[in-house]
């Protein structure tokens with residue numbers, strides 16, 4: 001089916017599903033959509049109190065309790081889903097099948113099979129399915145891309161991604177395995193999306209590791225029967241010989257410095273939340289360390305690109321296929337951890 005397009009940005013009427021209070025993401029999305037020139041018209045939310053907040057934030061906005069009502073009663077053209085992870089696939093499918101463009105908050109879905117169904121449904125309906133990878137344009141990854149392109153690191157050998165420390169998980173849905181997908185599905189998706197910008201070779205194999213039960217066994221923990229892993233890891237092998245290690249932990253009392261380390265043949269680039277440093281060997285055991293603050297992020301480019309795609313035929317940056325790549329890694333890692341063996345990638 002041919003893609004549904006628009007003559008100008010304001011003609012794209014937009015809505016959000018989910019107006020939660022944890023990070024006020026619904027407000028952020030509607031403001032960014034508006035800044036990109038689109039017209040916010042509706043909010044869907046199960047919690048009436050949050051709908052009240054939406055009406056205060058955006059006076060005159062239509063509000064609905066369900067996606068069914070939104071699709072039946074409004075002329076919305078693009079819907080962004082900002083709900084807990086296990087609901088993304090079904091809501092996205094419903095919206096795409098109704099012929100509306102759909103943006104899913106990350107993660108796109110929990111399994112590769114769900115991503116495939118979404119991509120197929122969107123293609124058949126002539127609509128976009130994208131994922132809100134606003135962090136594609138975080139300052140530190142924009143800079144890392146520049147450093148890699150400059151040749152300063154030589155060839156990338158490995159990327160290490162790690163987050164977390166020793167600490168009890170929160171009492172929120174993010175700590176439930178069946179709702180969140182697992183401990184790797186929150187920040188892990190962003191970290192993988194950064195890395196896949198730098199290692200572009202096909203994925204050949206994923207090994208997953210998990211430690212379970214420590215926090216689930218603590219008194220009062222609300223997800224005792226359905227808790228995330230205490231720590232999980234994915235090791236990804238690429239056809240180029242490169243590899244990537246992702247670890248998210250609630251158990252490590254002595255975590256390493258930095259959340260992303262890019263080891264190259266000529267230098268190593270380490271990124272932490274404040275700055276990035278490139279360490280280059282100078283011979284005789286000496287090194288030169290260049291430290292730089294992160295440039296400003298450009299997350300607003302996400303919706304600007306969606307608008308440019310729908311009004312001016314510019315290429316979509318975050319395609320469904322792109323958003324599926326980190327999910328394929330996470331899906332394989334979870335199954336590999338359960339089965340206790342490495343699993344081959346189906347999609348490179």
Ligand SMILES: NC(=O)c1ccc[n+]([C@@H]2O[C@H](COP(=O)([O-])OP(=O)(O)OC[C@H]3O[C@@H](n4cnc5c(N)ncnc54)[C@H](O)[C@@H]3O)[C@@H](O)[C@H]2O)c1
Nearest residue numbers: 018019020021022023025044045046047082083084105106
């Ligand atoms: N890109 C980012 O930087 C970023 C930052 C924060 C959160 N997120 C993502 O945003 C999503 C939501 O996270 P959050 O922290 O805003 O959660 P939240 O719990 O604050 O909000 C979720 C809201 O969705 C509502 N909801 C659930 N099912 C619904 C349905 N079927 N129809 C309508 N409303 C429904 C809930 O009532 C709740 O208010 C997650 O995918 C999360 O990973 C992304």
